[in-house]
Amino acid sequence: MSKQPLPYTRDCFVCGAHNPHGLHLRFRREGDEVHADFTAQVQHAGFRGIVHGGILSTVLDEAMFWAAASTQKQFCLAAELNVRFIEKVTVGQKLVCVARLKANRGRLWESEAELRDEHGKVYARAMCKQVPMNAAAMKDAALDFLPDPATAEGQKLFEGLM
Secondary structure (H helix, E strand, O other): EEEEEEEEEEOOOOOOOOOOOOOOOOEEEOEEEEEEEEEHHHHHHHOOOOOHHHHHHHHHHHHHHHHHHHHOOOOEEEEEEEEEOOOOOOOOEEEEEEEEEEEOOOOOOEEEEEEEEEOOEEEEEEEEEEEOOOOHHHHHHHHHHHOOOHHHHHHOOOOOOO
């Protein structure tokens, strides 16, 4: 299965290359899913050594955005986010976030995602209802993408926005 790196931005908390406080994640399409590797650092902890649920929710939300946007070739915003925390995640633990678009109901999309370890054990699971952005908002959002030859194929999904 081919891996297609997706674009990333300058300032986003999750994928922003120049955000000094960000997670700096890189998302990729693998078939009909979006994947990102995630290893939380000490500054992402809530209680000592345990990753804050808000950080985990943020990673899941961003992955579901990319799953929907790269499938529909249109950006979207989360309208509702539901997260179930199944196991605690510790600082330094290597996980992969896997997301997919589950349904397109016109003005309402539904995506799902999981944070898993290398053995497939699920630590958190999320579902998101999303609404597509209009063309003007998408053009504005696309201005933050950074040019990178490695993500050129992924950026082609959104041709006409940039």
